[in-house]
Amino acid sequence: MPANILVVEDEPAIQELIAANLQHAGHHVLRADDAETAGRLVRDALPDVVLLDWMLPGQSGIQFARKLRGEERTKDVPIIMLTARSDEQDKILGLETGADDYITKPFSPRELVARIKAVLRRRAPQMTEDSVEIGGLKLDPATHRVTGDGRPVELGPTEFRLLHFFMTHPERVHSRTQLLDQVWGDHVFVEERTVDVHIRRLRSALEPTGHEGLVQTVRGSGYRFSSLQD
Amino acid sequence: MPANILVVEDEPAIQELIAANLQHAGHHVLRADDAETAGRLVRDALPDVVLLDWMLPGQSGIQFARKLRGEERTKDVPIIMLTARSDEQDKILGLETGADDYITKPFSPRELVARIKAVLRRRAPQMTEDSVEIGGLKLDPATHRVTGDGRPVELGPTEFRLLHFFMTHPERVHSRTQLLDQVWGDHVFVEERTVDVHIRRLRSALEPTGHEGLVQTVRGSGYRFSSLQD
DNA sequence: TGACGTTGTCACGAATCTGTCACGGGGCTT
DNA sequence: AAGCCCCGTGACAGATTCGTGACAACGTCA
Secondary structure: OOOEEEEEOOOHHHHHHHHHHHHHOOOEEEEEOOHHHHHHHHHHHOOOEEEEEOOOOOOOHHHHHHHHHHOHHHOOOOEEEEEOOOOHHHHHHHHHOOOOEEEEOOOOHHHHHHHHHHHHHHHOOOOOOOOEEEOOEEEEOOOOEEEEOOEEOOOOHHHHHHHHHHHHOOOOEEOHHHHHHHHHOOOOOOOOHHHHHHHHHHHHHHHHHOOHHHEEEEOOOEEEEOOOOO | OOOEEEEEOOOHHHHHHHHHHHHHOOOEEEEEOOHHHHHHHHHHHOOOEEEEEOOOOOOOHHHHHHHHHHOOOOOOOOEEEEEOOOOHHHHHHHHHHOOOEEEEOOOOHHHHHHHHHHHHHHHHHHHHHOOEEEOOEEEEOOOOEEEEOOEEEOOOHHHHHHHHHHHHOOOOEEOHHHHHHHHHOOOOOOOOHHHHHHHHHHHHHHHHHOOHHHEEEEOOOEEEEOOOOO
């Protein structure tokens, strides 16, 4: 969710205002007040989004956007144009140059954050939605349903993600650390033993359909999902 | 032009192959591996195309196609037959039964996607204003009217669009963000929790006819419209 | 203008989920 | 067999998430 955002704006007050709002929303902010600095930062840091002011000293925002789109390394970086003008002409010109979105000043902090979220979402690779079936257990990410031999299985969000990971990586031992990285995310800090508890919850959720044996303990190493005998 | 496509195929490997290709082409995929499941999904989800395997356990694809063509609600759903046999005899029988197109295995992903696009284009004109009926609930875009077991249901404009989207994309879980994009439009900035409120309004509007259970909460993910048990 | 319907937002509470701990059983090593 | 380590289990408090009622802003129409 948090993203690296480059704010290219030459007016200090506005730059500050924008940066404060973005940081408050949990994003990392890089700043530049001219095209040269901005160009270097884009190439080096490769931000997730560039917030680009229309008016820049020396070089217009449009020119800068064109340059970004022209270089291989930077051509896929989303750009949101920022301008005080509101006439339709500029809007079209901005989008044609390859801006992904367009905000006219003055804008509300909420709109700013929302637009950025929208652009990020559009770029985000969406996760696989293939359903999996192993040993009579079926899990379908699209409908978010799990059934054991046809009967429904009730799971909490974390248990669902855990089972999903297991079923897409079966027959293989995963350490608690690996499970935390893959299912919880490698940025969160939780005790390793927490995995045990969720394994237990997953097992007891599978118990009514008799599939709890699919989740196997490998003493000293971790856990494994397998339809074969333990 | 993303479309809802139902893949009826009992061989997991082939089903997977087909689904992967269709999803890669931007379509939504529902799956079934027997005629019974397929029948339910066709009636509920009313897919834009049915990809139907010739050989099915228990019931042949031909029989299934006949059944679809026999029922008022499903008689207009395009069917593409899928078969390993290549003899002329089957081809004729398949088309006579009402299949719109016919693909013999092995086939290239490109051919598959192309045929689907062709069928969709053929059906495209009137597709938008079709009325939908699921679990006793009927929604008619043309007359802008909703009835539950015959009794009228009063909905505001937003609730109507929300229900319309739900009924044209049933069974699958939609996040609040996706619902905002699809129902409100991806240029509108409203709080995600606003979705909750409209879900509530939709539910209480459906309550008098006893259909409020069709709108289901998937904790941690979003909402789902389904005639199946929660 | 005023009654009315619709919409987005908020605050509160209830239901549910999550992470952590302590306890105990059971296997493995020596 | 003793001791150590690993794992299962029940309990619990804090954190999330969701349902719900209320409300103000807005537009419409009489």
